[in-house]
Amino acid sequence: MSDHRQGHVILGVNVLVLGYLPAAWQSDRLRKDSFVDPAYWENIGAVAERGTLDALFLADAPLLGDPAYDANAGRLEPTVNWSHVAATTERIGLIATASSTLNDPFDLAQRLLSLDHVSGGRAGWNIVTTRNSPAAQNFGLPDIPERDDRYDRAAEFVDVVLGLWDSAATRDVVRHHGRFFDLEGRLDVPPSRQGRPVLIQAGGSAKGRALAGRRAEGVFAAELTKEGAIEHYREVKRHAADAGRSPESVKILPGLLTSIGSTEEEARRRSDDLHDRGPAAYSVQWLSQAIGYDASQLDLDEKFPKEVLTAAVDPRTAAGSIGFRQSIVAQIRRTNPTVREYLRQTRYTGSGHSGFAGTPEQLVDHIEDWYRSGAVDGFNLQPDVLVDGLEVIADEVVPLLRKRGLFRHEYATDTLRGHFQAASN
Ligand SMILES: Cc1cc2nc3c(=O)[nH]c(=O)nc-3n(C[C@H](O)[C@H](O)[C@H](O)COP(=O)(O)O)c2cc1C
Numbered sequence: 001m002s003d004h005r006q007g008h009v010i011l012g013v014n015v016l017v018l019g020y021l022p023a024a025w026q027s028d029r030l031r032k033d034s035f036v037d038p039a040y041w042e043n044i045g046a047v048a049e050r051g052t053l054d055a056l057f058l059a060d061a062p063l064l065g066d067p068a069y070d071a072n073a074g075r076l077e078p079t080v081n082w083s084h085v086a087a088t089t090e091r092i093g094l095i096a097t098a099s100s101t102l103n104d105p106f107d108l109a110q111r112l113l114s115l116d117h118v119s120g121g122r123a124g125w126n127i128v129t130t131r132n133s134p135a136a137q138n139f140g141l142p143d144i145p146e147r148d149d150r151y152d153r154a155a156e157f158v159d160v161v162l163g164l165w166d167s168a169a170t171r172d173v174v175r176h177h178g179r180f181f182d183l184e185g186r187l188d189v190p191p192s193r194q195g196r197p198v199l200i201q202a203g204g205s206a207k208g209r210a211l212a213g214r215r216a217e218g219v220f221a222a223e224l225t226k227e228g229a230i231e232h233y234r235e236v237k238r239h240a241a242d243a244g245r246s247p248e249s250v251k252i253l254p255g256l257l258t259s260i261g262s263t264e265e266e267a268r269r270r271s272d273d274l275h276d277r278g279p280a281a282y283s284v285q286w287l288s289q290a291i292g293y294d295a296s297q298l299d300l301d302e303k304f305p306k307e308v309l310t311a312a313v314d315p316r317t318a319a320g321s322i323g324f325r326q327s328i329v330a331q332i333r334r335t336n337p338t339v340r341e342y343l344r345q346t347r348y349t350g351s352g353h354s355g356f357a358g359t360p361e362q363l364v365d366h367i368e369d370w371y372r373s374g375a376v377d378g379f380n381l382q383p384d385v386l387v388d389g390l391e392v393i394a395d396e397v398v399p400l401l402r403k404r405g406l407f408r409h410e411y412a413t414d415t416l417r418g419h420f421q422a423a424s425n
Contacts (some may be wrong), residue, residue: 003118009376009407010379012056012057013053016386017071018030019072019385020383023275024072027387027388030387032104035076049089049090051228051393052065052410053394054378055080057124057380060099063134069289077164081096082094082119082123087118093122095416096112098111098125098127100154100157101130101144102159106160107183108161109189112125112161113165116193116196117189118292122415127158129154158215160178167186167187168187169191171186198217198420202219203321204223204327205322209235215251222321222324222352226369228330229252233252233377242305253377255353256356256366258355258384260360263359268348273299274384286351290367291320300339302338303339304342314421326354361390378423
């Protein structure tokens with residue numbers, strides 16, 4: 001893709017509660033209950049809106065996270081959390097993650113369309129199938145179902161939810177007798193200002209990408225390298241075209257961990273300080289759960305063993321996320337580091353999600369490069385510490401993007417779907 005891309009990038013923020021890095025809670029601007037404090041969330045909404053950002057994302061894997069690799073073990077349920085922020089904001093999109101494996105389609109259709117009403121048409125649903133066994137056990141399942149079954153269920157789940165949302169307008173009875181769901185009924189919530197919530201998909205395996213192309217309007221991707229991002233971008237857009245949709249109707253938004261400073265050295269110091277104040281084994285534990293292999297057994301001063309990188313991944317049974325694993329293995333193959341070097345470099349380049357440590361100007365260069373290369377339609381930014389990292393994005397990064405004609409100066413739309421459609425074409 002070239003410099004001739006019109007329009008502007010899409011900027012979401014994956015809030016991850018207090019920040020992407022585990023030591024975020026130690027910020028002197030936070031209290032120990034900030035993550036459940038409505039005033040904290042009101043401030044996040046206000047800062048995001050000040051920066052005319054597109055949307056706030058909130059992850060959710062319905063379980064108490066493992067602090068060994070989950071930077072935010074506890075959180076509020078996303079639709080409830082966003083209902084409060086909807087009342088104190090006017091334009092920012094509010095995207096709630098909800099699992100198609102651990103929910104019921106009627107309940108979720110009702111809850112998400114209700115959020116769309118109370119937010120005035122700014123709701124989105126980040127569709128995940130959930131990979132965590134403990135989350136499954138919270139719902140009485142012995143284990144998380146195999147990936148293929150999860151995605152078959154997700155595909156049917158999304159179709160039932162869309163059918164229920166359509167029934168809100170047509171008043172027709174939804175009659176669905178499928179492999180996973182059997183129902184006859186109509187939704188009790190009318191269409192919202194934007195009709196229905198925006199659909200986002202997260203999960204980078206082949207089935208995840210196919211679901212995204214068929215139904216999603218946004219993809220929360222995990223891509224460490226620009227080459228991997230371009231390939232993901234093209235594959236999802238191809239699936240959209242195969243489904244008779246415009247490739248422009250689905251926007252690809254990889255996550256990007258951001259540590260920003262007034263100089264690159266200051267940014268790296270900030271990142272090092274946060275990593276050093278986090279759990280010592282965090283990077284190894286995160287890597288292990290992302291690639292489905294216990295990296296703590298590896299010799300830190302040796303290269304990654306071939307069998308770790310070439311292990312055949314059976315999409316039906318592979319633990320973790322194939323999307324994250326592919327992205328990490330591609331990065332390791334590209335730089336061929338020792339385990340220690342990989343863990344060190346990923347402080348600044350990200351592990352699973354790509355990362356950035358530098359100045360606002362350098363971040364805008366990075367955003368423009370990936371955007372103009374046809375690797376992204378925007379990013380889901382993930383500040384290392386949200387409460388101050390988001391302010392730098394709103395007050396220093398956004399003005400630079402505007403100067404380059406890469407971002408809106410003010411909101412021209414007031415629904416989430418409107419924001420997405422007003423962006424790049
Ligand atoms: C960028 C990204 C974000 C994700 N966020 C969540 C989440 O918030 N909650 C969750 O249960 N799963 C989340 N997942 C994992 C999904 O549940 C995914 O369906 C599952 O891990 C299978 O992923 P795969 O298609 O990459 O193999 C995420 C995955 C990716 C790639």
